[in-house]
Amino acid sequence: MESFFDFYNLHKSTDDLTDSYSKTPATKKCRFCQKAYPDVLFDKIPHVIPEFFGRNSVTSNFECDECNKLFQAYETDTATMIQHYLALLNIKSKKGVPVFQSKKDQGSYSTTLNNRNLYFGTNAEDYQFDDEQKTLTVNFRTKKFRPFSVYKIFLKMGISLLTEEELNENSHYLYFLNSKEPIDNGLQIWTAHRYMFKTKYYQTPKINLYKAKQTLIDKSEFPEFVLLINFANIVIQFFMPISKRNMEEHKYEHQLRLELFPAFVLDDITRLKQIDTYYFDLMETEKVSITDKVVLHYDSRTRVNKNDKDGVTQPDC
Numbered sequence: 648m649e650s651f652f653d654f655y656n657l658h659k660s661t662d663d664l665t666d667s668y669s670k671t672p673a674t675k676k677c678r679f680c681q682k683a684y685p686d687v688l689f690d691k692i693p694h695v696i697p698e699f700f701g702r703n704s705v706t707s708n709f710e711c712d713e714c715n716k717l718f719q720a721y722e723t724d725t726a727t728m729i730q731h732y733l734a735l736l737n738i739k740s741k742k743g744v745p746v747f748q749s750k751k752d753q754g755s756y757s758t759t760l761n762n763r764n765l766y767f768g769t770n771a772e773d774y775q776f777d778d779e780q781k782t783l784t785v786n787f788r789t790k791k792f793r794p795f796s797v798y799k800i801f802l803k804m805g806i807s808l809l810t811e812e813e814l815n816e817n818s819h820y821l822y823f824l825n826s827k828e829p830i831d832n833g834l835q836i837w838t839a840h841r842y843m844f845k846t847k848y849y850q851t852p853k854i855n856l857y858k859a860k861q862t863l864i865d866k867s868e869f870p871e872f873v874l875l876i877n878f879a880n881i882v883i884q885f886f887m888p889i890s891k892r893n894m895e896e897h898k899y900e901h902q903l904r905l906e907l908f909p910a911f912v913l914d915d916i917t918r919l920k921q922i923d924t925y926y927f928d929l930m931e932t933e934k935v936s937i938t939d940k941v942v943l944h945y946d947s948r949t950r951v952n953k954n955d956k957d958g959v960t961q962p963d964c
């Protein structure tokens with residue numbers, strides 16, 4: 648069976664970004680606005696992977712203070728979208744382990760999750776045990792966030808991993824990154840895919856940029872660059888916009904082929920009962936709350952008291 652790895656090679660990873668932060672701004676140019684010192688300043692120490700994905704030390708010398716400030720607003724939205732994953736696994740971000748507080752509907756109690764403790768009031772339908780399958784299904788209702796901001800953060804991370812040459816060739820990526828509104832001209836792919844590992848997790852986040860071995864096979868066009876964002880027990884797959892090379896090869900009768908990353912090959916397949924995938928639509932500019940259905944696996948379950956509160960002993964996720 649053909650898979651993602653038949654079509655894509657690992658091109659660059661945050662593991663390759665080993666340049667330490669330099670205090671000398673004289674030679675610095677911002678990758679995102681293309682301005683250089685002293686037109687822009689470089690006093691802040693920017694992270695290639697925002698720290699709400701988990702503590703990490705990947706910093707860069709190519710993000711100016713102005714862009715850094717701009718991205719911070721987008722980061723807040725992104726943190727809201729993903730914080731329940733980190734809370735679930737007790738992974739520390741810059742501000743400690745995030746506490747997930749489920750969105751409170753009128754008339755219902757809110758639910759919180761902290762240090763793997765689940766509390767719920769009348770939102771009981773958000774937690775469903777299946778003792779036969781030994782799974783606990785949790786519907787996480789996030790606070791409101793702006794999906795288009797999340798798109799920008801993902802795009803920015805992908806741009807960080809391009810070579811100078813690739814970015815020069817694809818300067819329209821910067822135009823998309825800096826546009827206030829989504830530009831829907833068919834060059835951007837708005838869906839991101841989320842996979843959840845059952846048996847593996849990243850204490851330190853990491854991003855990998857994959858590049859198509861061939862961008863055109865028969866009549867199938869493959870987006871040239873694909874980003875994989877790994878954190879907690881999550882992989883998010885994000886397709887970078889259609890590249891210049893893709894555009895040059897494009898013909899009306901061709902079809903765009905979005906090859907999905909087979910996260911399960913990295914997981915312990917013997918324990919895999921289903922592939923748990925979720926889709927995010929990142930074109931939306933209004934604030935939305937999403938309900939993310941997460942399946943946890945456990946070995947045993949104990950009753951914590953005589954009321955109908957269920958306790959989970961170390962959910963095995």
Ligand SMILES: [Zn+2]
Nearest residue numbers: 677680711714
């Ligand atoms: Zn800049």
